[in-house]
Amino acid sequence: MKITGYLSEFSLGEIFRFLEQGQKTGCLSIKPVETETLSIAPLKHHYIFFRLGQIVAATHELDHQGLQQLIEQRGFIHVTTIHRLLKLYPLNQPLGLLLKTQGALDSQQLQLLFKQQVLTPIPELFSLAEGWFKFDANHPLPLAEMTGLSAPPRDVALAGLRLLRDWTPLMDKLPLPDSTVISLSEGQPPCHLNSVEWRVWEYVDKTVTLEGIAQALNLPVLEVQKICFRLMVAGLVEEIPNISIEPSPSSPTPLPQPAEESSGSLSQSFLMGVLSFLKPKAMKGG
Amino acid sequence: MEIMRIVITGPVGAGKSTFIRTISEIEPVDTDRKATDEVGSWKQKTTVAMDFGRLQFGPNVALHLYGTPGQERFDFMWEILIRKAHAFILLVSSHRPQDFRAARRILAFMRHRAKIPMVIGLSHADNPNAWPPEDIAIALGYLSPHNRPPMVQVNALDQGSVAAAMMKLIETYAKHQAEQLNWDAVRH
Structure with missing residues (x-):
């Protein structure tokens, strides 16, 4: 199952709500689209991974190296050490959990990594003026990019929208x-x-x-x-929505209005009759 | 005269006018006008008041179809239509996720104002960019598959498809009415 579209049509917040409420698992990729606004930094792809509607990882590349590089940048473990550990222990669980189980990382370090990987960059995505999104439910979860922690998209979306300065793309929503x-x-x-x-x-x-x-x-x-x-x-x-009290800008043609009798129950014979009347039409078309 | 009044609603471009035109036995009263807002950039005309169609299937029995105005403005016309309606069909284009927001807004409006049976008609379901029905249901706020209105695929240009959608709505109405009668019997 693949779902695609532009963020200007279906906003990131709405996508997050859809993925969380649908308890979706897969990869949401977002490709920023150049707009007229000046952007000095090159626009990177974003990949956000969901497991049963919860965000479990985020990366810029699909090379499975992001979390390892982050761990090294933080000065927690060298990448070469991680590689040695991975030769001894198969990666059949999120990398963060595996390293924690082996005593190489502690809970606090995992939380810092998750914050840097997911909680800080994703809210910034809400400021994108335009982007093309695709959700691929068949994309396998990248255990090498996962800390083992997760965040509700609702909370991430709230954080992102609170940071938003330019609401222009969302005004019609x-x-x-x-x-x-x-x-x-x-x-x-x-x-x-x-x-x-x-x-x-x-x-x-x-x-x-x-x-x-x-x-x-x-x-x-x-x-x-x-x-x-x-x-x-x-x-x-x-x-x-409420009924607008403003008159319509165009003056419509006088139209047949619904008859004044109440919309009371319809008789069984009426319902049977209308179904019999429609059935041949439905079969003819089908 | 026994009349069943059915409202055909949905976002702009979902196929409401076409739906009525396809099944109506009279020339529908067409109130399409040049669109005055951003709709005009992709749809030259939209319905400013409402469409009306009729199906008479006996001397004293008829179906009346009312299409809601196309531009999303809930004015007095909606109030008139809903107050007298027996049931409604919400038409949604499966390949236009940007319309799901408007469809959801219409649903909230209808649910709040009228407790009448409904069916969701999914148009353009064969488009390569069409969302699966399950996902459209979630996007419209129906999270549980056990607690959502019937959903049918509709080709508004095809009389058979429109008739099948109408049959589904009438069956849904009949079921709803039977439940209401049972409930009333229990209460008394």
């Missing part, structure tokens, strides 16, 4: 100012929210529009839209 938001989880949110997110969270399910929340909290409406988008991407809330 934000919830509308006259919408309300409802909670998708019972009780407290299952992840850490910052103080302003908490203040907005207090208004979830209270039939207050985003504009109303902005007024109540004395925040710009756009700021509340961004916060609600973060909560939506984290899978915490759902937007409920």
Whole structure:
């Protein structure tokens, strides 16, 4: 199963939510697309690995060398030592776990490595103006790149969107100012929210529009839209659009309106009749 | 006169007008106009009010089909349509992930305003870039395969395919109505 598209169409936060909620396993590759903005550094490919919806590793290359180089750069173990260990012990578990089991790394060092490999670079990806993504569910997990730790995409997405300065690519994806938001989880949110997110969270399910929340909290409406988008991407809330009171810009032709009688139950004979009527049409086409 | 009113909804370009045109026995009332926003860059015309089609299958029995406005603006027209509808079909283009957000928004709107049976119709399912139905369901917020509406593949240009989708919706409605009647019987 391969899923592809542009980040401008299906944003990284939405991809993360999809992969987490679908408990997907595989490789998400992101190829940045050159935009008009000046970029001095060459644009690197990104590969993010998911196991049952959780992020387990991230790399720039598919050469299985990333984690070993990181371990050496940190001064924990030389690559040659890792190679010697790998000759003695087969890599049938994440490399980080194997090295920990052999006493070569401790838990704190693994956490530092995971932070440097996953938690720091991925949030920066949310600032990409454009990119081509592909999720390959058949890509095997690279044990050599895995520390054995994992992170919920929800938390990584929240961190990334909090860092975001230029929201231009996401403007058309934000919830509308006259919408309300409802909670998708019972009780407290299952992840850490910052103080302003908490203040907005207090208004979830209270039939207050985003504009109303902005007024109540004395925040710009756009700021509340961004916060609600973060909560939506984290899978915490759902937007409920309201009926717009603004008239349509075009003046439509007068149309047949639904008859005034109520939409009460339909009789069994009606339902049987309509099914009998449609069946030959369906068979003719099939 | 016994009439079943069905709403055909979905994001811009999902094939709502075509769906109605394909199955309607009358020339549908077409309210397509030049698109006034970013839609205009890829779809010259969009439905500004609603489409209407009819299928009369007896002297006093008919199906009425109402297509929602194409541009994503939930105005009074939606309110009128939903209030009287018996059931609805949400059409989604399988190969346009950028539409899933709008489809999800429409679903949330419909769910919040009307507890009526529905079917998800997946168009362009044969496109090489089409997402699998399972994944579209997740993208629309249906995480459990045991708790999601029926999903059918639809070719809006093919009368047989449209009729099959309509049959699925009517069967779903009949099942829903039977459950409601059973529930009412238990309560009384």
